[in-house]
Amino acid sequence: MQSITILGATGSIGASTLDVIGRHPDRYRVHALTAQQRVPELAALCARFRPEVAVVGSPESAAALSVLLREADVRTEVAYGEAALCEVASAEECDAVMAAIVGAAGLAPTLAAARAGKKVLLANKEALVMSGQIFMDAVRDSGATLLPIDSEHNAIFQSLPQSYSRVPAHHGVARILLTASGGPFLRRAVETLDAVTPEEAVAHPNWVMGRKISVDSATMMNKGLEVIEAHWLFGAGAEQIEVVIHPQSVIHSMVSYRDGSVLAQLGNPDMRTPIAHALAYPERIDSGVEPVDLTRIGQLDFLKPDFKRFPCLQLAYSALSAGGSAPAILNAANEVAVQAFLDRRIGFRMIDQLIAGVLERMPGAALDDIGSLLDEDRRARETAQSLIP
Ligand code: NDP
Numbered sequence: 379m380q381s382i383t384i385l386g387a388t389g390s391i392g393a394s395t396l397d398v399i400g401r402h403p404d405r406y407r408v409h410a411l412t413a414q415q416r417v418p419e420l421a422a423l424c425a426r427f428r429p430e431v432a433v434v435g436s437p438e439s440a441a442a443l444s445v446l447l448r449e450a451d452v453r454t455e456v457a458y459g460e461a462a463l464c465e466v467a468s469a470e471e472c473d474a475v476m477a478a479i480v481g482a483a484g485l486a487p488t489l490a491a492a493r494a495g496k497k498v499l500l501a502n503k504e505a506l507v508m509s510g511q512i513f514m515d516a517v518r519d520s521g522a523t524l525l526p527i528d529s530e531h532n533a534i535f536q537s538l539p540q541s542y543s544r545v546p547a548h549h550g551v552a553r554i555l556l557t558a559s560g561g562p563f564l565r566r567a568v569e570t571l572d573a574v575t576p577e578e579a580v581a582h583p584n585w586v587m588g589r590k591i592s593v594d595s596a597t598m599m600n601k602g603l604e605v606i607e608a609h610w611l612f613g614a615g616a617e618q619i620e621v622v623i624h625p626q627s628v629i630h631s632m633v634s635y636r637d638g639s640v641l642a643q644l645g646n647p648d649m650r651t652p653i654a655h656a657l658a659y660p661e662r663i664d665s666g667v668e669p670v671d672l673t674r675i676g677q678l679d680f681l682k683p684d685f686k687r688f689p690c691l692q693l694a695y696s697a698l699s700a701g702g703s704a705p706a707i708l709n710a711a712n713e714v715a716v717q718a719f720l721d722r723r724i725g726f727r728m729i730d731q732l733i734a735g736v737l738e739r740m741p742g743a744a745l746d747d748i749g750s751l752l753d754e755d756r757r758a759r760e761t762a763q764s765l766i767p
């Protein structure tokens with residue numbers, strides 16, 4: 379029996395994780411569930427999964443949650459704030475942590491789980507993009523097990539040799555082929571992109587996801603963050619990671635070997651597959667997802683990405699090459715820009731311009747401690763805010 383903490387339980391990944399866990403009450407129980415402000419949703423999850431602890435973002439939310447739990451006769455302990463998130467992510471009673479908070483807010487608890495040597499199921503790519511080497515060092519030093527949830531990285535992980543040890547050349551790996559759907563604007567005339575609304579941008583053709591990652595998919599910043607994520611997870615250089623647009627989202631990524639073999643993982647676009655894979659690894663369990671019906675899909679297409687249509691992808695490659703704090707600055711500027719777009723303060727094309735403006739003003743520095751990294755993150759956010767008209 380494994381005891382799981384789910385950071386970001388009320389989100390899209392949180393819901394898929396609880397769906398898989400709910401199918402296997404003999405294997406998994408829930409230690410803690412967390413949310414930021416969706417209190418009634420979290421109360422309902424506590425009533426169903428009976429965690430020992432629930433964490434929310436503020437004292438007001440904690441008070442409201444306590445009332446709802448008392449009314450429902452649920453004995454879950456309630457806490458709030460970042461220290462409580464770190465506590466449930468590193469608690470002795472917990473074996474595995476699903477890191478599914480969106481954005482930089484997930485860094486501290488995800489890092490706490492890594493430092494405590496937990497099995498870390500990583501959905502929160504922003505945490506790894508920001509902290510890169512610091513995060514990977516924490517995993518190595520504590521002996522934590524890091525398993526990718528992002529569908530592409532989970533597919534790459536499944537297509538690499540079992541004995542893979544973060545040196546691609548030693549395993550005959552030539553390239554990683556990171557697939558991308560291209561999002562909702564793959565074929566829309568570039569001149570019309572400035573007029574797109576948040577509703578159009580979050581309407582992803584293949585995946586149902588939270589709003590922030592949906593906008594990232596529309597700009598392809600999501601793929602840019604994933605290039606950086608793949609660099610850290612698999613020890614591959616930027617030149618070894620190639621993005622391939624595959625609009626059907628059936629192949630979730632591939633590994634190309636020196637001998638000409640290309641290994642891929644296929645499946646329906648449903649996050650319960652990578653979640654079940656990582657939860658049970660190295661075993662396999664039922665996820666509730668039907669196997670892909672290839673004859674019904676009929677055709678799989680592949681295209682090269684157009685960097686003019688998707689400047690964010692180029693910005694991410696440049697930040698990876700620049701190294702140091704550049705990926706953290708890219709991520710912070712992107713979070714501010716996406717929120718400003720969702721709030722209708724800037725147009726869609728302004729997202730990449732804003733990020734480029736921040737990267738011009740802040741070239742990034744070599745950093746090796748979390749305090750300096752968080753300072754860079756804060757400065758990048760202030761710079762991005764100052765560039766919003
Ligand atoms: P959602 O927006 O659906 O959920 C985010 C979760 O994080 C919610 O539980 C939310 O709580 C909580 N949260 C938000 N802000 C904070 C904060 N400041 N402090 C603490 N908790 C907070 O996001 P997704 O589930 O779509 O994505 C989660 C992560 O997984 C992201 O990093 C994303 O990139 C990654 N990912 C997601 C995929 C997907 O299919 N959705 C696929 C691959 C990766 P509340 O509900 O109370 O606001």
Ligand code: MG
Pocket residue numbers: 528529530604
């Ligand atoms: Mg992905």
